[in-house]
């Protein structure tokens with residue numbers, strides 16, 4: 484993700500640099516005023532391009548899943564593009580405000596004349612300036628709420644819906660305040676593409692069209708509580724459901740007012756449009772879900788999404804699967820799908836970390852599924868028995884492996900600890916795939 488965002492900004496900078504060279508030439512004198520002008524253009528351009536990228540990625544473009552490596556990564560890139568865009572918008576605003584400071588310190592000499600477009604465009608420029616300023620204040624407030632993890636997600640989600648409106652205000656700002664010279668240069672073409680793509684994405688979002696083609700209705704067939712704090716829901720979907728690959732997830736709406744929540748499909752595709760979710764009580768909505776759901780009620784499922792799929796590994800190497808708590812769901816789907824295709828089973832050590840083995844609703848099921856698949860060795864680690872899954876445990880058992888593939892799904896803290904620990908212990912050559920269960 485970091486590389487992609489850096490490359491994206493490099494492309495924008497290159498386009499701006501092209502315009503700069505043709506407008507100023509290499510020997511143009513550099514003054515505080517020219518630096519201010521260039522910083523104003525560049526921060527504005529960076530911020531707006533990233534905001535457009537974030538807007539496009541928010542439409543859940545399934546065609547980008549392959550290059551990005553899955554929808555969870557698309558969301559992570561969306562999040563960081565948005566955060567960076569807001570930081571740069573703040574920098575853009577500060578540069579804009581710096582003219583009084585430059586005047587006070589260096590005087591007015593060398594001040595660059597303001598570009599005047601005249602008529603309608605000039606009038607729109609005043610409006611665009613106001614729009615930009617108010618949008619930046621709103622974006623900064625949104626950034627604070629996004630980074631403040633204790634702020635309730637449900638309220639945050641509703642506030643976040645205002646982003647397309649803010650984007651359209653910024654698009655107007657960019658369209659009318661970009662220097663006129665930009666429009667005859669590659670940077671102008673790039674800006675026009677961003678404005679068009681971001682505006683289309685905003686309209687899609689405001690109209691509620693995101694994911695529309697992948698939305699399928701259905702009914703809840705069964706609701707079970709296989710263990711404390713876990714609800715298992717089986718749904719039967721309409722004919723338009725195209726099936727899923729084991730390891731994928733979907734956005735599920737049981738309650739129209741609550742909206743969609745992402746859950747992994749914890750069952751394999753049996754071709755009967757029946758899918759199961761195992762849902763852990765992790766927050767306001769998922770707590771007490773079993774009492775609120777009833778067999779026969781309507782459900783809407785949008786998906787499938789995701790590329791968490793051990794089959795996508797091209798190399799025939801040893802695999803290490805690691806599940807932490809409810810992160811077991813994609814592995815349940817994998818194991819179920821392998822029951823009918825045992826010849827596809829790779830050589831796997833599967834580590835499942837749970838708090839309490841005896842009360843865990845998944846251990847017996849995992850054991851039963853693995854019993855038919857001798858190439859998969861299941862290791863259960865239970866915290867209440869002082870069995871902690873650490874990087875050293877994995878390293879000790881796999882130090883001799885040439886370049887294992889690690890597939891991880893579980894809490895972010897465990898993933899970070901394992902990934903960092905394995906790198907320190909020298910298993911850094913392992914490929915670490917992880918599914919993020921967090922989108923904010």
Ligand SMILES: Cc1cc2nc3c(=O)[nH]c(=O)nc-3n(C[C@H](O)[C@H](O)[C@H](O)COP(=O)(O)OP(=O)(O)OC[C@H]3O[C@@H](n4cnc5c(N)ncnc54)[C@H](O)[C@@H]3O)c2cc1C
Nearest residue numbers: 636743744745746747762763765766767768769812920921
């Ligand atoms: C790709 C993916 C797959 C997942 N698979 C499973 C699964 O198989 N089983 C399971 O129990 N949990 C799964 N989760 C997590 C599950 O989505 C959240 O636990 C659930 O949405 C929490 O909702 P809440 O209102 O109870 O909690 P809250 O306290 O409101 O939210 C807790 C956290 O859950 C996330 N979240 C909440 N609502 C949404 C939403 N509408 N859209 C996106 N993220 C949200 C946010 O990160 C939030 O900070 C998955 C998450 C993702 C992203």
